[in-house]
Structures are given as structure tokens and as C-alpha cells.
Amino acid sequence: MDSQSPLKRPRTEDDPSALPFTRSKIWYYDGSIVLQAEQTQFRVHASLLSAGSTVFKDMFELARANVDAQVEGCPFVQLYDDKAEDVELVLAALYDRNFYKTQGKDFAQVAAMWRLGKKYEFDELRDDAKRRLECMFPTTLLEFQSRWYTHPHAPTSQIHPYAGLVFEVINLARDTGFLSILPAALYLACSTGVDHRVVQENILVGLPDERGGRIHLSTADKNLCILATSDLLRKQWELSYTWVPEVGRGCGTVQCRIVRDDFRDSLGPIHGMTALNPTSPPLKGRLSPCSRCLSLRNTGWVSGQAALWDQLPSIFNLPSWDEIKKEMLRYAQPVNSSCPSKFFREVSRSQPTHNSNTTFYSRQYNIFLEQPFCSMYSMTLLAQLTDPRRVSRLLKMPHLPS
Structure with missing residues (x-):
């Protein structure tokens, strides 16, 4: 592996400005595909990613067919709306043979595993992150008391602790819809001081993060926790x-x-x-x-x-425990909505005329995942997604020039 910066990537129809990029430390000279997240590029082995992710497997099939978008002779794939840090952490985990042997993980890595594991169907990474988060923020009282009171060091075996961890977990849960960990995490956010005045100060000004800064809750969650603190003291x-x-x-x-x-x-x-x-x-x-x-x-x-x-x-304006546990069962099922992989499989069977089809479909896939009906897409509709203009129309995005 090697790293250097800044460089420029080839001009493409999608990106006429050809902005400078940084080469990640994850750069294998014998790698067969180049990924880019934000302005960072990664040269990795397509076979490794394809073995763990059907989404990447199908995406790479498109990339190989697109000779117009290459970096150093390798197919090029732009990852939209993914943080470069998240991509680097996930790739590091995939290349680390001892990754699952170590117990405690940094929160940043667990969060990246959860976000990208869900999005790209890295089942092992996603399930490992899910297990760690649910272990620390359970849905039963006995488990919660065991984790945080009876065995107070137990959570450290899952995720390395620091002052702002609970706030980070709440933000992650909100961003990704991880409902089941919110009640326990929000309660702990209301218990961050010796009395309610210290708690409210922590909620308002934030708590230290791992980088020497401060992590803040959203404005909505700040208001929620301040009101809930008084409510909890009364109910206590x-x-x-x-x-x-x-x-x-x-x-x-x-x-x-x-x-x-x-x-x-x-x-x-x-x-x-x-x-x-x-x-x-x-x-x-x-x-x-x-x-x-x-x-x-x-x-x-x-x-x-x-x-x-x-x-x-x-107290935290969340669904009942019964509804939350139903949501947990849904998450417990394999992510195999089959739609993400079908999306790329269908477009790879066609012969799209768009010169930058891989970059285009990578962006469309990101929008595709946000559709509430994604898991119910029919093959008839997916067949229409082989035409970039139809994709844009269906997903309400302006079409790219042909």
C-alpha cells in the first residue's frame, strides 16, 4: 500500500472539473478497481469486495464494461454520499484477517460497519456492528442493568468508551433508523451528571469526542432530552x-x-x-x-x-417496546431485499449508451436505497431502470446528458 496527494483523476462527462483527489493509504498496486469517496481514492481488489458484497459485485460488472472511466488502467467507481473515513475503515476491516478476533472496537469503525454494511450488503460487518450496539444498548431492563451497573466494564469489550459515546450512538441511530438502541441510549444521555443541572449543561454544550472536539446532539434531541430529564426525575x-x-x-x-x-x-x-x-x-x-x-x-x-x-x-416519543421489537425482527432478517443487487444485475444485462454509466448508476443506487418502497420493487420496474433517462424520471432526478 502507498499514499500520496494531491493528484487529479481523469476528466469525465459527469465531472468536468476533475477536482484534485487524495490517494488513501489503502492503495494496492496490484489492485483491480479504484473507488472514490469524497475526494479520496482507494485501489483495492474487486474479488475481495465482491466476495463480501453482492452490491459491489454487480457494480464492478458495470465498471469493467465502462472503458471511459479508468484510473491507472483500473475500472473506476465513484461512491456517492459515503464518507471517505467510513470507506477507509470498512476496507481496513475487510483486509484485516484478525479483525473479528479483537473484542473492543473504536466507535468510528463500528459506525462505518453499520452504515456501509447495510448499504452495500456486507452481511458480516453489518451483523457484527449490530451485535455490538445492541449488546451495549439492549431492550430489556435486566440486560441494561447488567451492562451498565452490575458489570460496568462490560460495554468496553464491545466499543471503546469515551465521554461523548452515548451522544454519538444517538446520532448514528437517528441517521440510520436504528430504533431499538435509542431508548437505552437516550436514558443514558439524561444520566451524564451527578444531578439534573449538570446533565442539562452536558446536553446543551455537548460532550468530548475522540478527536479532542465536542459531539453534539441534534437540536430536536437536545430539547427532547432536557424535557425528558425532568420527566424522568418526576417518574423516578x-x-x-x-x-x-x-x-x-x-x-x-x-x-x-x-x-x-x-x-x-x-x-x-x-x-x-x-x-x-x-x-x-x-x-x-x-x-x-x-x-x-x-x-x-x-x-x-x-x-x-x-x-x-x-x-x-x-418518555422519548418512541414507539412501544412491542413495536421496537418487531423492528428488531425485521433487522434480524438477511438484508436480502434482493433489490440492490437486482438493480445492478438488471442494468448490467442491458447495454446502456451513457458514457459514464457506472458513475451514473452508483449515484442512482444511492437515491434508489432511499425509496420507502425499495424492498417491494418488481422486476418489471427494475427492467425500466436500464435506461438512464427512465431512472432519472422514476427517481425524480434531472437526467444526465447522453
């Missing part, structure tokens, strides 16, 4: 502390009533987010409560946490 008292007035009421002992009053005074008007912490708050001060009141505390704490967890999605 209403659901998780319902047992407090009952302490000392049924047992008739003076010491339990004293314990109850001491505990209530210790909470104060402002306290941190402890609603989902499996460790029950201590009921000890000047005196110790009786066994009945301790049992009352334990039972009330557990039932209150379960009730709060059930309400977590609605």
Missing part, C-alpha cells in the same frame, strides 16, 4: 419511591418512621438519575429499619424500575 419519585411513605406505617415501630423521614430528607429537591440502578438506596441513618420495611423497599424499588422501563420509549 412516582414509580421507584412509592414505597417510602409506607415505611414505618404497617410495622408500628418508631425507628422505621425515623428512618423514613431521614431518607426522605436526604433526597432533597435535586438528586441524580438513579431510577434504573439495580442497587436499592440504603435505608440507614441514625437507626436501622425492620426486616419488613427493608423487604418493602426492595420490592417497591424493583417494581418501580420495571414500570419506568416500560414507559421509557414513550
Whole structure:
């Protein structure tokens, strides 16, 4: 591999300006295809990418037929709307034989695996990223408590931690529609400080990222989390502390009533987010409560946490847990909507006259994936996509000159 910059790529009909590009460190001189994301080019082996992605396999078939778009004698493919950093991280993973043997990954790599794994049907990469994210941000209370409280170092075996990780995960989930990890991630975003004032400051000014900058939530999620923090604190008292007035009421002992009053005074008007912490708050001060009141505390704490967890999605304006789990089942199915690969298979069977057909179809594929009905495309409609003007019309894009 080698890297150098800046260079220029050949002029094409799609890109008359021939902007300068940077050669990535992933540049194999015996590579058989050149990819470009943003202004960075990668020379890689088409056979390696084709083995893991049917989308790339079919895209490369088009690229080989297009002799007008080549770099150093290799077919050239422009990847639209993909970040160069994401492409480099995914390619590095594909070339790393020990990639799946290492446990903890950087978030940037996991995010790239999820984004591009979904888009280009790299099933192994996508599934690995999905497993890591769902392990850290589960949909059940017991798993959540185990990951973040009982075994607080467990998440580090999946993704390396840093202050702004939760904010990064929320942004990724929003961008890619990864619904199931949002309730847990949003709750943690509302628990980033010792009290709600620190939490709200963190939400407003952001948290440190891995590069020395700050990661921010979207404006909508900032507003959502600020409102949810107050809501969670209120529900924390209403659901998780319902047992407090009952302490000392049924047992008739003076010491339990004293314990109850001491505990209530210790909470104060402002306290941190402890609603989902499996460790029950201590009921000890000047005196110790009786066994009945301790049992009352334990039972009330557990039932209150379960009730709060059930309400977590609605607090963040998300669908119910049942709907979220249905979405998880959909994601659990192989991505094989077959449409992405059929898209390129159909156009490769035709003989498009457009001089830069590979670049054109790469761009159209990106738009194609955004269609809500993509997974239901019929072969009849796909057959029409062999004509660039029909593609443009169907996807409501201005057609390119022939």
C-alpha cells in the first residue's frame, strides 16, 4: 500500500472539473478497481469486495464494461454520499484477517460497519456492528442493568468508551433508523451528571469526542432530552419511591418512621438519575429499619424500575417496546431485499449508451436505497431502470446528458 496527494483523476462527462483527489493509504498496486469517496481514492481488489458484497459485485460488472472511466488502467467507481473515513475503515476491516478476533472496537469503525454494511450488503460487518450496539444498548431492563451497573466494564469489550459515546450512538441511530438502541441510549444521555443541572449543561454544550472536539446532539434531541430529564426525575419519585411513605406505617415501630423521614430528607429537591440502578438506596441513618420495611423497599424499588422501563420509549416519543421489537425482527432478517443487487444485475444485462454509466448508476443506487418502497420493487420496474433517462424520471432526478 502507498499514499500520496494531491493528484487529479481523469476528466469525465459527469465531472468536468476533475477536482484534485487524495490517494488513501489503502492503495494496492496490484489492485483491480479504484473507488472514490469524497475526494479520496482507494485501489483495492474487486474479488475481495465482491466476495463480501453482492452490491459491489454487480457494480464492478458495470465498471469493467465502462472503458471511459479508468484510473491507472483500473475500472473506476465513484461512491456517492459515503464518507471517505467510513470507506477507509470498512476496507481496513475487510483486509484485516484478525479483525473479528479483537473484542473492543473504536466507535468510528463500528459506525462505518453499520452504515456501509447495510448499504452495500456486507452481511458480516453489518451483523457484527449490530451485535455490538445492541449488546451495549439492549431492550430489556435486566440486560441494561447488567451492562451498565452490575458489570460496568462490560460495554468496553464491545466499543471503546469515551465521554461523548452515548451522544454519538444517538446520532448514528437517528441517521440510520436504528430504533431499538435509542431508548437505552437516550436514558443514558439524561444520566451524564451527578444531578439534573449538570446533565442539562452536558446536553446543551455537548460532550468530548475522540478527536479532542465536542459531539453534539441534534437540536430536536437536545430539547427532547432536557424535557425528558425532568420527566424522568418526576417518574423516578412516582414509580421507584412509592414505597417510602409506607415505611414505618404497617410495622408500628418508631425507628422505621425515623428512618423514613431521614431518607426522605436526604433526597432533597435535586438528586441524580438513579431510577434504573439495580442497587436499592440504603435505608440507614441514625437507626436501622425492620426486616419488613427493608423487604418493602426492595420490592417497591424493583417494581418501580420495571414500570419506568416500560414507559421509557414513550418518555422519548418512541414507539412501544412491542413495536421496537418487531423492528428488531425485521433487522434480524438477511438484508436480502434482493433489490440492490437486482438493480445492478438488471442494468448490467442491458447495454446502456451513457458514457459514464457506472458513475451514473452508483449515484442512482444511492437515491434508489432511499425509496420507502425499495424492498417491494418488481422486476418489471427494475427492467425500466436500464435506461438512464427512465431512472432519472422514476427517481425524480434531472437526467444526465447522453
